[in-house]
Amino acid sequence: MATLSDEERAIVAVVAEFVDREVRPVARDLEHANEYPEELIAKMKQLGIFGLAIPEPYGDVAVSTPCYVRVTEELARGWMSLAGAMGGHTVVAKLIMTFGTDAQKQQWLPRMATGEVRATMALTEPGGGSDLQALTTTAARDGDEYVVNGTKTWITNARRSGLIALLAKTDPRARPAHRGISILLVEHGDGLTVSRDLPKLGYKGVESCELSFADYRTPVSALLGKVEGQGFAQMMKGLEIGRIQVASRALGVGRAAFEDALRYAQERESFGKPIWRHQSIGNYLADMAASLTAARQLVLHAAERYDSGDRSDLEAGMAKLFASETAMTIALNAVRVHGGYGYSTEFDVERYFRDAPLMIVGEGTNEIQRNVIAAQLVARGGLPD
Ligand SMILES: Cc1cc2nc3c(=O)[nH]c(=O)nc-3n(C[C@H](O)[C@H](O)[C@H](O)COP(=O)(O)OP(=O)(O)OC[C@H]3O[C@@H](n4cnc5c(N)ncnc54)[C@H](O)[C@@H]3O)c2cc1C
Missing domain, CATH: 2.40.110.10 (Butyryl-CoA Dehydrogenase, subunit A, domain 2)
Incomplete structure (x- = not known):
């Protein structure tokens, strides 16, 4: 989190606390009931989360994209659907800020920042x-x-x-x-x-x-x-932040699956010892931690590039591709670590396993990301520093 200011770290901490105290205890039941999270969305509005990408004079507290990434990751760690509710909203806000007329900015951005209007x-x-x-x-x-x-x-x-x-x-x-x-x-x-x-x-x-x-x-x-x-070109620009947002959601799902697996591997015993001491299970945990850390670096790298104002479809594409495939692998291996309970709806890992594929398919499939990445590698003459 080297790139976050103290104020931004405090914002991430507030969201993390909200997730631990109010989201994680209810997410499983709401998800199984397929119930719209009215109260949690209302709390997200109160916390100013829908305005985090909308700067003054239209919003109150806008944060850097690396901070936005960390907030999104925290929400998705609690329940990916909450972070998903912010995805299109952020893309549309950025589209209006970048390409909108003054009248369009006045008409939409202040109410989008409070969450009164969701997009x-x-x-x-x-x-x-x-x-x-x-x-x-x-x-x-x-x-x-x-x-x-x-x-x-x-x-x-x-x-x-x-x-x-x-x-x-x-x-x-x-x-x-x-x-x-x-x-x-x-x-x-x-x-x-x-x-x-x-x-x-x-x-x-x-x-x-x-x-x-x-x-x-x-x-x-x-x-x-x-x-x-100009709509196609405008939307391609908008999808840069959209793909960074989806990659951040993947980080959150991957992290939740990893943390559940790490905890369970210490609690569950077989053959007289905690299962993490069996090398196969320890290896899953090690691979999860390494790939998650790499994915986070890629996502933060894309976020910094986005804030520089330079074209960032290559960076956003790599982040989305790697983070989503990582989340899927971690979710599957978290099921393995939980054994039969990984297949139970009384544990959360089955939800991560069902949520992870969306980040592979949504906001441009990973096949399309590879096309974008390859085209940009040729256009930019290789991998930039
Ligand atoms: C839960 C969910 C929420 C979504 N939310 C939104 C939303 O809010 N707004 C919105 O507009 N859309 C949304 N989408 C749609 C999503 O963006 C599309 O599903 C996605 O872009 C793929 O389009 P498609 O499903 O038509 O697949 P297709 O385009 O039919 O692709 C089918 C397969 O062919 C592959 N393929 C196609 N063309 C190529 C190519 N040139 N090179 C290599 N492979 C290729 C694809 O990668 C895929 O594997 C959502 C999807 C889901 C599942």
């Missing part, structure tokens, strides 16, 4: 999420309005989000196709329905929705930055 992003469609240039949702200009038609899917927090950053084609005939894509800042209203909730392996409590737009109308002032055809 999500709608990119993925039933026909595909990786190939965003092939999206089919359209926003056709009609006087002072856009008329939106199409379907989005897997949209996190869609029902409870007061703001949706929608990726749509304002010019479906543009070539290359990305030049016809724009971002609209839309709200719930006539013509927009939450058409279904998607059933999931994990990431419970937080809704994942399909959204149907049927002649939905929004004023042209909803166009991010008042500029058409």
Whole structure:
């Protein structure tokens, strides 16, 4: 945590205490009931967590991205769904701060900072999420309005989000196709329905929705930055922080699984000794600790690069790829360390095992991260210092 100020360390400590005292004792029951964590989200608002990426004059306390990473890790250590509820919110806040007009910043950022308005992003469609240039949702200009038609899917927090950053084609005939894509800042209203909730392996409590737009109308002032055809490039920039956020969630899940395994390996005995003394189990713990530490360094490295203002898709991609694969491996090995109890819903490791794959698939799959990383390695002439 060398890069955090004293004030930032104090913020991380407050969140860690909240997680230990209020999240971990209830997470298992809420998760199994697939219950929206209303009270925990309200407490996160009180703690100012939804505003941590929104600086003055719109928010009160903005922190560095390394600090944001540590806060996200702590939340995910308690329950990944809580950290997930902040992911799209942060991407949309950064999009508005970076590309929004003054009016858009005034309209959205102060209420996003308090959590009064929560935001999500709608990119993925039933026909595909990786190939965003092939999206089919359209926003056709009609006087002072856009008329939106199409379907989005897997949209996190869609029902409870007061703001949706929608990726749509304002010019479906543009070539290359990305030049016809724009971002609209839309709200719930006539013509927009939450058409279904998607059933999931994990990431419970937080809704994942399909959204149907049927002649939905929004004023042209909803166009991010008042500029058409920039939405794809804007979103690629937004996904840098999104991928760092997902990598931080993976750190939290990996850490929770490691800490549970470390504790259990000292409590459980077989053949007359604690199981950690069996070399196979000790090796799992050693590998978990080494890979988790490496993953954290990669994520903090990406966070520092992001704060430098330089392009950070290579760093964010490497962090997300490595941290998510690490979390999955640690979650599986934590199940092994717990033996039969690792398969029991009376322990938390089965939840980590169900939550970890989301970070492999979400925010651009790890196959897509590898494509981004390879392209950037060639573009930058190798691995930068
Ligand atoms: C719980 C959850 C929450 C989500 N939240 C959101 C959200 O809030 N907003 C949002 O917009 N989306 C969200 N998503 C969607 C997510 O971003 C997509 O699922 C993801 O981008 C992959 O898209 P897809 O599912 O259509 O897979 P596809 O694009 O169909 O890919 C299928 C497989 O093919 C591989 N593949 C595809 N193209 C390539 C290529 N060029 N090179 C190598 N491999 C390739 C993929 O890696 C994958 O393995 C969420 C998903 C989940 C599961």
